[in-house]
Amino acid sequence: MPAPLLIHTIQQLVAQAIEAAREEGVLQLETMPEIQVERPGNSEHGDFATNLPLRLARATRINPLELAQSLAGHIPTGEIIDRVEAAPPGFINFYLKESWLQQQVDTVRQAGDTFGNVELGQGRRMMVEFVSVNPTGPVHVGHTRGAVLGSALSNVLEAAGFDVTREYYVNDAGNQMQLFYRSVLSAYKQTLGQEAEIPENGYKGEYIFDLAKEIAESEGSRFLDQDEEQALKEIGDIGREKMVATIKDDLTGIGVEFDNWFSERTLFESGEYDTAIKILGDNNYLSERDGATWFNSTMLGDDKDNVLVRSSGEPTYFASDIAYHYNKFIERGYDSVVDIWGADHQGHVPRMKSAVEALGVERDRLTVLISQMVTLKSDGEVMRISKRTGNLVTLKELAEEVGTDACRFFFLARTPSTQMEFDLELAKKESSENPVYYVQYAHARNASILNLARERKIDWSSGDVSLLTHPAELELIRAMLQLPELVDQMARALEPHHLPHYATDLANSFHNFYENCRVVSSNEEDNAISAARLKLVESAQIVFRRALELMGMSAPDRM
Numbered sequence: 001m002p003a004p005l006l007i008h009t010i011q012q013l014v015a016q017a018i019e020a021a022r023e024e025g026v027l028q029l030e031t032m033p034e035i036q037v038e039r040p041g042n043s044e045h046g047d048f049a050t051n052l053p054l055r056l057a058r059a060t061r062i063n064p065l066e067l068a069q070s071l072a073g074h075i076p077t078g079e080i081i082d083r084v085e086a087a088p089p090g091f092i093n094f095y096l097k098e099s100w101l102q103q104q105v106d107t108v109r110q111a112g113d114t115f116g117n118v119e120l121g122q123g124r125r126m127m128v129e130f131v132s133v134n135p136t137g138p139v140h141v142g143h144t145r146g147a148v149l150g151s152a153l154s155n156v157l158e159a160a161g162f163d164v165t166r167e168y169y170v171n172d173a174g175n176q177m178q179l180f181y182r183s184v185l186s187a188y189k190q191t192l193g194q195e196a197e198i199p200e201n202g203y204k205g206e207y208i209f210d211l212a213k214e215i216a217e218s219e220g221s222r223f224l225d226q227d228e229e230q231a232l233k234e235i236g237d238i239g240r241e242k243m244v245a246t247i248k249d250d251l252t253g254i255g256v257e258f259d260n261w262f263s264e265r266t267l268f269e270s271g272e273y274d275t276a277i278k279i280l281g282d283n284n285y286l287s288e289r290d291g292a293t294w295f296n297s298t299m300l301g302d303d304k305d306n307v308l309v310r311s312s313g314e315p316t317y318f319a320s321d322i323a324y325h326y327n328k329f330i331e332r333g334y335d336s337v338v339d340i341w342g343a344d345h346q347g348h349v350p351r352m353k354s355a356v357e358a359l360g361v362e363r364d365r366l367t368v369l370i371s372q373m374v375t376l377k378s379d380g381e382v383m384r385i386s387k388r389t390g391n392l393v394t395l396k397e398l399a400e401e402v403g404t405d406a407c408r409f410f411f412l413a414r415t416p417s418t419q420m421e422f423d424l425e426l427a428k429k430e431s432s433e434n435p436v437y438y439v440q441y442a443h444a445r446n447a448s449i450l451n452l453a454r455e456r457k458i459d460w461s462s463g464d465v466s467l468l469t470h471p472a473e474l475e476l477i478r479a480m481l482q483l484p485e486l487v488d489q490m491a492r493a494l495e496p497h498h499l500p501h502y503a504t505d506l507a508n509s510f511h512n513f514y515e516n517c518r519v520v521s522s523n524e525e526d527n528a529i530s531a532a533r534l535k536l537v538e539s540a541q542i543v544f545r546r547a548l549e550l551m552g553m554s555a556p557d558r559m
Helices: 006-024 052-060 064-072 098-114 141-159 175-191 206-219 228-252 265-269 272-282 317-331 343-358 395-402 404-412 424-428 435-455 471-480 482-493 498-516 524-551
Strands: 048-050 081-087 091-096 125-129 163-170 260-263 286-289 292-295 306-309 336-342 366-371 374-378 381-383 420-423
Touching: 006 048, 006 064, 052 064, 052 091, 064 081, 064 091, 091 098, 098 471, 098 524, 125 141, 141 163, 141 336, 141 366, 141 374, 141 395, 141 404, 141 482, 141 524, 175 206, 175 228, 206 228, 228 395, 260 265, 265 272, 265 317, 272 286, 272 306, 272 317, 272 343, 292 343, 306 317, 317 336, 317 343, 336 343, 343 366, 374 424, 395 404, 395 424, 404 420, 404 424, 404 435, 404 498, 404 524, 420 424, 435 498, 435 524, 471 482, 471 498, 471 524, 482 498, 482 524, 498 524
Parallel strands: 125 163, 125 336, 163 260, 336 366, 374 420
Antiparallel strands: 048 091, 081 091, 286 292, 292 306, 374 381
């Protein structure tokens, strides 16, 4: 079982100090205030700090520095806390005991691959649905950002104690699929020497003709003799299956795996679509206008109502989405759901949350993250991302160009709500300028040190961690211990983009340690400190491996 987070321990100490001050009559507070604890940017201000006295100053009419001094006096030191100090204008700073920091080296070693895990989720069931690109073409660079985000977020949520399902929603119904089917059939006819035109708004990429050629090779010319609609159905099904297989392979190539591939078609085949629409009607959220069925989302605060079923009787994709969320929350009973959508769907978020509420599900159980646009640059020029014109920059091409790890690191390193520029030249550099190389090199350096020690038959299992007193050693320990807090923070905020920055900071601390502290020495007088430092290196390797694993990256032993 993971130990309580250090930051939570400090929050509890502050809460106890507030209670003590209330009992003494120093503080007149009816309720316990929110206690915010942070890591100061300047290490001279302690390992942790809170500005609570500043925030309470107006309500209590007490000088914030005096309040800080009063509260600090009620906070005990002990096994973990070395000292607590009040600082102007109204901070309380906490300094950790050096002996406790040293002991954490063994704690990390004992935790091994579970280090960083927390119990925030307590087994609650959560679905992360991401990518979900129409199976009408390969995954392109823009989709890759959402793929990496969803994959890393799922890893973080699992580390935080949630029971996570990774799901891909296969949009295999509707107009776009019909266009795809007609595009494949036309390309198939052209491949076999017949005249046929790709529909004006159809899919014209080279991959369509590759797909048509594959079908012609495996199926022959039999579709040419069939009725147009029958040929369209059969060749469409084959094309869809092949495209889904291609998407799976491309995503697997960058370590993005799914537990479920959920077909939109099944919502109609199972009757769940009809059930979901009936619930909306029973709850008085539907109306008929001009032969169409509308969802009265203005009743739930939206700025306009939305068509669910067109006057032709054809459902909109929004209607399918409502049925899909009925399936997620009511049929399968997920406690919470995270959808990751592209920037072009940002305007649809309010109505989707309203639809969930109209189904009788608390709207806060659904969170939608938006993955913004990506600009890919090579030699200073922007590379186009266009599935239909044939000017493709696909996930597969990018992964082959820069490698899987660079793909994942760079896409994850920016908050998804901001547009990003992916620099191909930087991603391919094998130098400290490239953060991917810099972080993985730190892990490889760890491995190299440990391998050297093994070659020299050094046993560090009983190393005395109390010898780890150099500032660079203590800095590295502090950096390592931030991972569990970070996992908790990222899981609460659904923000895995902090991971690359943490890994880079950890690499900074390790490289600083390496430059200042010789680990393996041929001098027998250094055996004791060498054993202690090897313990530290082993612990650091565990944390590097864990951080890289959460990002979905490899942890190479040599570079």
